[in-house]
Amino acid sequence: MKTEEITHLAKLSSLEVPENEIEALSEALESILQLANQLQSIDTVGIEPLFHPIEMITPLMQPLRPDQVTELNQREANMANAPAQFEGLFLVPKVID
Amino acid sequence: MTIEKLHEALINKQLSSVEVTNYFLNRIDTAKDLNAYIDVQPELSLAQARQADQLIAQGNQGYLTGIPIAHKDVFVTKGWKSTAASKMLGNYQSPFDATVVEKLGMLGSGMVCLGKTNMDEFAMGSSNENSAFGPALNPWNLDYVPGGSSGGSAVAVAAGLTIAATGTDTGGSIRQPAAFCGITGIKPTYGRVSRYGMIAYASSLDQAGPMAKTASECAWLMNAIAGKDLRDSTSIERENEDFTRLLGANWDSSNSNASQPLQGLKIGVPKEFFAKGLNHEVKLAIEEALKQFEALGAVCVEVSLPKTELSIPVYYVLAPAEASSNLSRYDGVRYGYRSEKYKDLAQMYTHSRTEGFGAEVKRRILVGAYVLSQGYYEAYYLQAQKIRRIIAQDFQTAFTQCDVLMGPVAPDVAWKIGEKSKDPIAMYLEDIFTLSANLAGLPAMSLPCGFNQSGLPIGLQMIGNYFNEAEMLQVANHFQTATEWHSMQPLQNVAGEKS
Numbered sequence: 001m002k003t004e005e006i007t008h009l010a011k012l013s014s015l016e017v018p019e020n021e022i023e024a025l026s027e028a029l030e031s032i033l034q035l036a037n038q039l040q041s042i043d044t045v046g047i048e049p050l051f052h053p054i055e056m057i058t059p060l061m062q063p064l065r066p067d068q069v070t071e072l073n074q075r076e077a078n079m080a081n082a083p084a085q086f087e088g089l090f091l092v093p094k095v096i097d
Numbered sequence: 098m099t100i101e102k103l104h105e106a107l108i109n110k111q112l113s114s115v116e117v118t119n120y121f122l123n124r125i126d127t128a129k130d131l132n133a134y135i136d137v138q139p140e141l142s143l144a145q146a147r148q149a150d151q152l153i154a155q156g157n158q159g160y161l162t163g164i165p166i167a168h169k170d171v172f173v174t175k176g177w178k179s180t181a182a183s184k185m186l187g188n189y190q191s192p193f194d195a196t197v198v199e200k201l202g203m204l205g206s207g208m209v210c211l212g213k214t215n216m217d218e219f220a221m222g223s224s225n226e227n228s229a230f231g232p233a234l235n236p237w238n239l240d241y242v243p244g245g246s247s248g249g250s251a252v253a254v255a256a257g258l259t260i261a262a263t264g265t266d267t268g269g270s271i272r273q274p275a276a277f278c279g280i281t282g283i284k285p286t287y288g289r290v291s292r293y294g295m296i297a298y299a300s301s302l303d304q305a306g307p308m309a310k311t312a313s314e315c316a317w318l319m320n321a322i323a324g325k326d327l328r329d330s331t332s333i334e335r336e337n338e339d340f341t342r343l344l345g346a347n348w349d350s351s352n353s354n355a356s357q358p359l360q361g362l363k364i365g366v367p368k369e370f371f372a373k374g375l376n377h378e379v380k381l382a383i384e385e386a387l388k389q390f391e392a393l394g395a396v397c398v399e400v401s402l403p404k405t406e407l408s409i410p411v412y413y414v415l416a417p418a419e420a421s422s423n424l425s426r427y428d429g430v431r432y433g434y435r436s437e438k439y440k441d442l443a444q445m446y447t448h449s450r451t452e453g454f455g456a457e458v459k460r461r462i463l464v465g466a467y468v469l470s471q472g473y474y475e476a477y478y479l480q481a482q483k484i485r486r487i488i489a490q491d492f493q494t495a496f497t498q499c500d501v502l503m504g505p506v507a508p509d510v511a512w513k514i515g516e517k518s519k520d521p522i523a524m525y526l527e528d529i530f531t532l533s534a535n536l537a538g539l540p541a542m543s544l545p546c547g548f549n550q551s552g553l554p555i556g557l558q559m560i561g562n563y564f565n566e567a568e569m570l571q572v573a574n575h576f577q578t579a580t581e582w583h584s585m586q587p588l589q590n591v592a593g594e595k596s
Contacts, residue, residue: 012466013421014428014443015459016451025460031522032464038410039480042487049482052301053287053538054331056489057563065327077192083435090430093442 001026001033100164100260100314107153107163114153114163118146118209121165125211125258132233133252135170136178137212145202145209152207160317162207167259169250170213171220172198172305173294177210181296182228183218185427185434185453195294196326197263197305206321211259215249218455219424220270220298222246223527226518227457234514235278236587237553241511244274250308251278255587261309261318265295267302268412269506269531272543275308276506276556279545281573281583282308283315286563287538288333291326299419300331302412302535311583312544312573316340319566335564343571345578348394357394358575364390365400365499370530372405376509382547382555383505386576390503393575400495400502404488408533411488413525414468414481415536420458421465427453460521489537496562501572505530506543506556530558540566544573545582554585 003022006029010017017025054060075088084091106112122139142165149163173179173191180186194202201208217227225248226232233248235241236256243252247264251274254262264271266284275282283306290305297303307318319340326332347353349361366387371380387397404411429435429449436448454462468477495502507527517523534541539560546557561569577583 006463009463009466009470012470013459013462014425014446014450015454015462016447025463028460028521029463029467032413032460032525033467035522035525036410036414036468036477036481038407039414039484040476042404042407042480042484044480044483044487047483047486049479050486050489051482052331053489053536054301054333056538057286057288058333063330065330070327071193074192077190078431080192081189081432083429083433092430093439093445095442 001029098260099311100161100309100317103164103260104160108158114146114149114209115143117163118142118165118211121211121259128256128258130234130239131236131252131256131258132215132231133249133256133258134167134212135180135182135215135230135249138177141176142209142211148203149207149209159206161201161321164208165211165260166201166208167211167214167250167253167262168198169216169247169262169264171216171265171296172263173296174198174210174213177213179213179296180229181219182216182230183454183458184229186296187229187434189432191294193294196291196328197322198294200322201263201318214247214253214262217246217248218458219296219420220246220265220267221420221457221461223269223273223524224512224517225249225274226514227455229455232514235511235553237279237511238551240513241553242277242514244277244511246270246274247308248274251275251280251282254278254280254308254310257586261307261314263305264308265303265305266535267298268416268535269528271306271308272506272531272541272556272558273528275543277511277554279554279582279585279587280308280310281312281315281542281544282306283319283542283566283569284534284540285319285323285566286540288331289323289540289564289566291324291329291332293326293328297423299416300423301419302416304535311577312542312570313341313344315542316344316567316570319570338567340567340570343567344574346571348571354394359390359572360394362395362501362572363499364395364397365495365502366397367400367402367405367495367502367504369402369405370504374508375505378549379505379508379510379555383557386546386557387503389576389579393579398499400498402491402495402533404484404491405529405533407484408488408536409525409529411481411484411536412528412532413464414477415485417461417465418469418478419465421462421469424454424458424462429453457521485536488533492533492537492539501565501569502560504558506558507531510549510553510555534560539563540569542569542573544576545585546580547582548585
């Protein structure tokens with residue numbers, strides 16, 4: 001796998017790959033894709049993808065629950081996990097000057 | 098000590114839940130070297146135990162009230178940290194309990210939480226070595242891995258650091274560590290148990306289940322955790338089921354022969370599970386176990402699951418694809434790790450994710466991004482989903498010839514720490530026998546069936562058809578009534594202490 005390809009994938013994933021790790025990572029991804037290439041040998045003409053096992057179990061549906069409040073507002077407990085906050089707002093670096 | 102015995106002792110007031118909880122908290126403290134737990138909060142556990150004792154004193158207890166349990170750190174818990182063994186969630190304090198935790202805890206069955214168990218980061222791994230907190234150690238031999246990803250839960254049960262534990266299984270993560278540590282674990286049918294509050298890895302494959310010494314204990318735990326949850330739209334509406342109802346009953350109710358309780362049971366033995374690459378000692382132990390089932394009256398028939406080997410590439414395309422999407426939520430804004438080095442917002446995301454995730458997690462995110470990207474989507478992702486349907490259909494063909502399937506959980510026993518950690522592919526290949534049950538959504542379990550020459554446990558896998566957990570537990574329970582493998586204790590069950 002080329003360096004540009006790795007960098008592109010990393011960018012899509014919001015990850016950074018340090019230059020000294022690119023080679024090892026490229027080898028690892030190559031071998032994983034080699035494994036994945038075994039899939040190409042199977043004839044799947046006329047076979048529908050099975051995106052979710054639930055389809056094997058029960059007819060697919062999009063159930064809706066009653067529109068009722070079930071959770072209490074836990075603003076403070078939720079905000080307590082924020083890496084940076086101010087008066088109940090999440091803080092991030094300035095986006096617009 | 099089993100759930101059944103402890104229940105008796107608690108309701109007869111021979112023991113209090115506080116005494117039991119203290120006993121286990123002490124053991125956990127003594128066995129710290131096993132690294133089975135990520136977070137222990139004795140005060141919280143003891144407060145729950147006091148509550149349980151009160152319920153028992155008032156006669157308001159259920160079967161599990163006052164009995165301790167440990168939760169895999171992939172379930173979010175109020176009070177204890179919820180980290181998924183990742184630096185990314187190293188300090189995360191959940192404002193709510195996962196449904197499984199809630200149902201087992203004081204608002205449900207009244208079990209006492211002993212703490213959070215070690216695991217592979219975000220449940221990605223087969224050895225527990227991908228934990229940001231270091232690997233848990235196999236209590237049968239401390240130089241060996243306990244399996245993964247629910248490694249800490251398996252260690253805690255095997256070493257007597259809890260009575261039972263929760264686990265999750267996306268590609269074998271309950272069954273394989275159960276096998277490597279010599280305990281019993283079951284991954285229920287997809288949708289049986291709510292995923293609400295389970296930190297997501299691959300949502301169409303993830304399923305929670307119990308781990309304990311015996312199948313009958315797992316049945317009691319299944320009673321507590323199974324059921325529709327409005328907060329998980331993929332949990333399935335079913336009539337309430339008592340998973341213990343068949344324990345001890347003969348397979349065929351018209352058969353009154355007590356020495357052959359499994360008369361009429363047809364066991365399918367997939368020939369692909371015994372192909373080359375299967376460790377010789379594992380093979381022998383499985384064959385012995387199958388003979389035991391025959392002695393109990395069952396009949397073994399050879400069946401075929403022709404795509405067994407392909408389940409590896411199918412899984413290692415689909416699971417990373419779902420993971421790359423699920424893990425995009427970690428951006429260092431609302432919760433989780435935030436890097437200290439960044440110039441702007443984009444860099445803050447990138448640096449936080451790069452520093453917060455471990456190597457295997459990042460590899461899977463990148464593979465997922467690749468197989469979902471334009472130009473590769475059809476060849477990899479879509480093709481894998483099509484083969485997934487073939488795999489699911491192959492199981493249904495097999496189940497026309499048998500009631501349950503049996504074979505090894507894994508092609509090997511536990512390996513040495515460090516032996517495979519540098520080679521992701523070598524590790525992936527070890528998952529060959531467990532992946533297809535997840536791809537199809539079928540229930541599957543692991544039960545102890547022997548040891549190799551060096552004293553490492555071997556696990557037998559049983560795969561059932563959809564919603565057949567009670568029947569599987571019935572079959573497993575008969576095996577455990579006739580064998581002693583599940584009651585073996587590791588010599589070094591607590592570091593330094595011989596039992």
